[in-house]
Amino acid sequence: MRGKVVMADAEAPLHAGQEQAAIRCREVCRSYGKFKVLNNLNLTVPQGQIYGLLGPSGCGKTTLLKCIVGTLKISRVPGKMVGYMPQDLALYSEFTICDTLTFFGRLHGLTRKETQARMAFLIDFLDLPQKNSLVRNLSGGQKRRVSLGAALLQNPELLILDEPTVGVDPVLRTKIWQHLVEIVKTGKVSVIITTHYIEEARQVNVVGLMRSGHLLAEGPPDQVIKVHGSATLESAFLKLCQSSDRTIPKESPSPLDGELEKSQSFESNRDENRPILGVNVPPEDIPKFTADWKVRAKHVLPKWRNIAALTIKTLVRFKRTPGSLCFQFLLPVIQISLICLCIGGDPQGIQIAVVNNETSPSAYSHSLLSFLDNSSVQQVKLSHAEAFEGIYNGEYWGVVAFSQNFTSYLTKRVLQRHVSREVVDGGSMHIWLDYTSNSFAFTESKLGSLSYQVALPVYFEEPIYGSQNTDFTTFVTPGAVLSITFYLAVGLTALSFVLERKEGLLDRCWVAGVSSLETMLAHLFSQLFVISIQIFLLLIFVLHVFKMPNEGSLALIIILIVLQGVTGISFGLVISSAIDDEQSANQAALGIFYPNLMISGIIWPVECIPYPLRYLSLALPQTFAAESLRCIMYRGWGLSRMLVWRGFATTLGWNTFFLVMATVILKLRT
Structure with a gap:
């Protein structure tokens, strides 16, 4: 205390x-x-x-x-x-x-x-x-x-x-x-x-x-x-x-x-x-x-000698811990790879129970089932009782059933203008799904395309931006890149002052004439080296390995991601300067990760957030930045567009606020 x-x-x-x-x-x-x-x-x-x-x-x-x-x-x-x-x-x-x-x-x-x-x-x-x-x-x-x-x-x-x-x-x-x-x-x-x-x-x-x-x-x-x-x-x-x-x-x-x-x-x-x-x-x-004012200014203004000494100190510590440094470089690559490989793709190996009461090899039901993608949907042929027992026990995601006279009833539906209710029901493919998982949505779209659907008088032309095949991964990736850069930077600096204060190193530097501002700037410059390598590897994997589309300026993309990394460093310095023990600092850094991820428009559009929370979402450091990066990459926009420049402006604003706040807190506590 x-x-x-x-x-x-x-x-x-x-x-x-x-x-x-x-x-x-x-x-x-x-x-x-x-x-x-x-x-x-x-x-x-x-x-x-x-x-x-x-x-x-x-x-x-x-x-x-x-x-x-x-x-x-x-x-x-x-x-x-x-x-x-x-x-x-x-x-x-x-x-x-x-x-x-x-x-x-x-x-x-x-x-x-x-x-x-x-x-x-x-x-x-x-x-x-x-x-x-x-x-x-x-x-x-x-x-x-x-x-x-x-x-x-x-x-x-x-x-x-x-x-x-x-x-x-x-x-x-x-x-x-x-x-x-x-x-x-x-x-x-x-x-x-x-x-x-x-x-x-x-x-x-x-x-x-x-x-x-x-x-x-x-x-x-x-x-x-x-x-x-x-x-x-x-x-x-x-x-x-x-x-x-x-x-x-x-x-x-x-x-x-x-x-x-x-x-x-x-x-x-x-x-x-x-x-x-x-x-x-x-x-x-x-x-x-x-x-006089010259002497006072000399002691108020930061000394580049001290900043250089502190920066070199941190770089030497990096050099002496190569294993930790390599892990810091590889971690963002691993994270973005997991996101691109595991989020937004088509589900694989969904087991569907098939109840086909038609026995003839030439029946229409066999032809319809052959259109299903066997890599996505695995058909398990069962009796009616076994199929429903399996779905109740969680063994299958759904049941597809054909009546015994499916082919004849379907023929009547096609050739005759007026048919009975029995013919409509017998000539339809019946589907029961387990709606407790999002896998049902994919299954429903796959199986629904095989059923008879009335065409609507609507035709979707070629999209202005993007493509009709844009998947969820493409939407998530820009925000994920910013989030990874931001929170890895927070992790780099959240314990900096905590450990140095605990070991008495900060006191020794203060006595040697180092100021709070010099300490902040030195940490900023040294950690900037690490996040620069991380950003380079991130962009290599996003643009060249996973082939994410990019229609805009690569320079703007790099600048925005670097600014987000610097903002993460600044926020980490706030945590480190305000908190005394490692456990509390780690909890503070991890505690804001999930809420920020949920309401910053990274995983789901901001427009879907209820209004009381939407105002909070718009005030977060990554909300406008994520939208800005999507506009640059997928629309090819530049700084002349408001949706782009406001992402840069809010990032710079938060960065300045965090740096000033960290400097003031550290100054008050010393």
Whole structure:
């Protein structure tokens, strides 16, 4: 459950030493539902020093770091200035070590030469395997070292490390601490590090002791030990915990008092002589940041460097999963093949019971039965009782019966003007059908053509568009192509942000300076590659393998299908940005498939839909697009026709709406 964050101004004035603070937090609160994780926490990280957050698991250390990281203003603290290592690994398992560091190097704006130099140093310093080793094949400790290397890559001015030495051997742990101590000596680098190892906390410049969302004490380790009259930091921590149990009332799981404000945030400044970050200090003490419109525009407009890095990242992941990629390419071909082969064709092997009471080989009944297509209708000759018993038991779809005097009665009907009712009945072929299946319609048309039918004074001329032999498959195929393209694109992207958010990858990209719009555009460009291949294969099978007619412009067909695919990507991004777990995202993507298929005019004409639902149908992304594609393919129309251009217009409108909606949702949630 999402928590709420309050960062309220402290009433007491700031200490003089806080003017050189790297991070300054005042009365920070965060809750998950009814449970308070951080409760009125105050924290100050001096600039150019190592600040250690010490506390047991679950005390709120990681939550506090996420609060700090989540409120960095990209326009004021560029991603290159901040190095962040989350508690989760937050690594792409399909990447090699080289791919991982190269990706973050691109995001931070490092040149190829700079990235290679830092990569060589970090691989040696962190004792990593060969740079071409896949992350998924590394041990847990090696993965954490790669994650630490990604945080150290760009030599940031602010390092935020969440338990970086977990699972690391003592020798390498000592080496890492020596490096951290060395880089803060310049006074330009500040480090905030969390740990639950008390012996590690003795090496920091300032230690903050946390328990149950409260900061119990803050200061140099030796000073904390001395003030509390203890011999070790561990005993001092124990005394503080015992004291807090007596003085701090335990929070009951009750709703937060009042509405938690959301407007306050961490502020920052790039001036080295001022705090990098400050949290809700009194207005007169907050350093003012001013920038002209060029600087503001630089941070608002998307950076093609970040878009390129994210796009290459996705393409590399495709490359490392060739089986999944091939399946994505083959799936639309399989689907359109099943539609063209299994929908709209003539039924085969329909078993019909035949009761023929005429025994003469020259009887007319034998001649009539010979006209039936034996590949479609299988005749089973039975007695009257056996035939009806079979149809009642579901063994046959119908019964065809001829009377004993069928030939003579039929002759009388033809030669005589006036005949009795008995002659009419005896000279007719009697048919009983099982109307619970649509197979009866085909059977009725086949058998009905053999019976005597009065010709109507109506003659159907050659059709203006299409042909008299147009089948149901021809009607369904254009809409099916759009539907397949749309929903495969939804499936490609519906889990994108869900999985990356769950693994901590999105947070890491945000801290590196990536914006919501850049993330959207990168996903759009990378997934466009996949749907382009899918559309190419779809058209090959539709137009050349199954020989669907096409009287219009192939360029218009391709553009419309591509736009539908892009709209599907955009809708998938909406689902992915709004939903947190895979199951809900899958249900949302699958849940809209069947209703949209039914009422978009893909399977059955929109004109057959009742009016309350017809208005909803006309508002869906594929209704006008499917009609537009039929007009292009079967009528040869162009964009000058309203039925064609409105399909393009509605597709572009929905695409824009979904992209804006996904960007806004992702922005609000970050």
